[in-house]
Amino acid sequence: MHFRGHLGSDAPDPALEIIEQVKRMPVPVLGLVPQRHLEDWDAFGIASSGHDGELYSCAVSISYTLWRNPHNIDDPRNLAELDDALRVELGEDVPWDRPAWLLERVRRMRYPLLWEAVTTHWNAEPSAHDAAPAQLAAHVNHILMNGFRATRVRGAGGDGGPGELDSPVDERHAEHGVTLLVNGYERSGIRIDTDPDVYGVGVALDDASCVTAVVPRDELRFIDLAFATRRF
Template identity: 40%
Template sequence: MIVDTGEMSYVEVPADEVPDPRIEALEQLREMPVPTAVFVPQPHLEKASTPSLQRRGVSEGMRGMNVSFTYMFFLDPDDRMAPENLAELDPDTERALEEAADSAGPSWLVEMMEEMRFPQLWEAVRTSWHRDEDESSSLDALLLEHAEHVLRNCFRTQRGLEGFAGGLPPAPDLSESALQRPAFLVVDGVELEGARIDTDPHVYAIGAELPSGGTATGVVPRDKLDHIRLELKTHQP
C-alpha cells in the first residue's frame, strides 16, 4: 500500500512481509573464509539468534572479518522462565517487550526481542580472520581487543567509563601484561595452546589460533564462569 503524507510518499509493507534480518545475517556469515567457533552445547547457554559481523575492505576485496556470537544464560536450565533466569530490565525495555508481544508485528521481531528477557553473554565467542597478517591480527592483540570490547560495552559503570561518548578509551588496567601463558583451549576435542586473561575482576578471556585458519577468542563474565564449559567447536556456515 502506498501512503501519501502530503510531503512524501512511501510504501507501507505489511508486517508479515517485512524481511527477517536473521536471514541476511546468516547469508553474510557464509562469506567468512574460515569455520566459525561456538560453545559446545551445554545446559546453561543458548546461542542468540543473530551473530554480530564485521567486515573490512569489502570494496577492495575483503581484508578481514570477524564473527561474534552472543549467548543467553540460564541459571536454572530446567525451568526457562524461573525468576532466577530473568534479566533485570529497565521500564522502557519492559514496555517495549510488552508492546512487541501484543502487536501484530512480524514473528521474528517478537522472537528476537524475547531474547532480551534473559541475561546475556554479549559477543562471548568470536572468530577473527585476516587476509594479511600483522600485529593487529596476532592472538595477543585479538584477545586483548575482544576483552576490552566486552568490558567497554557491558561493564561501563564498573570500569569507570560512564559519561564517555564517541571514541571510548580502552578499558583501564588491561594491557599486554594481563596476558598469561601457558593456556589451553579445547576446540573440536583438541587441546590448543593459546593465551588467557585470568586477572581481570570482571571477565575471563581465552583464545587460540585455529588449525583451520583464523583465531578463536572467548570472553565471559567472571560471575558466570562456574556454570560455563569453556570448550568450543567449529562449523562452516
C-alpha cells in the same frame, strides 16, 4: 510492508542475510561447544573489510542466551537484570502486527545475553596486531566498553561520546600456555584473568586466524569454555 514507520508483519528477518555472510567466512567459524546452560540461536555479528570484492579481514561473533536453570525456563533466576523503564516497555502491547522474528527478539530481551561472547578473527595479511593476544585484549575491552558502561566507562554521558574505559587490558595481560579444547583436541592457548569483571581465553588457529571468548565472571560457573566448529 511498513505502517507509519513500523515494521510490517511480513518484514524479512535481517539475520538471514547476516548468516549468509557468515557462511562466506574464509575459515571455519568457531563457537562454544553445545552445553545445557547456553542457547545458540543464530545470533551472529560480522565485521569485515575489503576492496573490489576482495576480503582483507573478517570477524564473526556469536552471542548466546544464558539459562542459569535450563530445566525450568520460568525460574526467576533466568531473568536478566532490567531497569524499570525497559521492563515496562517490554510488557507493553502495540497496536500493530509485528513480524514473528521481532517478537522473538523482544522476548529474549528478558533473559541474560552473553553478547558477542565468541569471535573468530581472520586476516589475509596478519600483523602483530592480529595475533591472538592482541585480539583477545581487544575483545575483552570491547565487552567491558559495551557491557559494563555504568561501572567501567568514564565520561560516557548524554553527548553520545564513547567515554574512556577504566583499566583496559592489552596483550601483555595475556597468560600463555593455557590448555584449551578445540573440536575435542587440546590446544595451547592464552587467557586474560586479570580483569575483575570478565574472563577471556583465546587460541591461534593458524597463521591467519584465531578464536577468542570473553564472558562475565559472574556467569563463568555456568560455562564450559571449549570451542567447536559452528555448523550451518
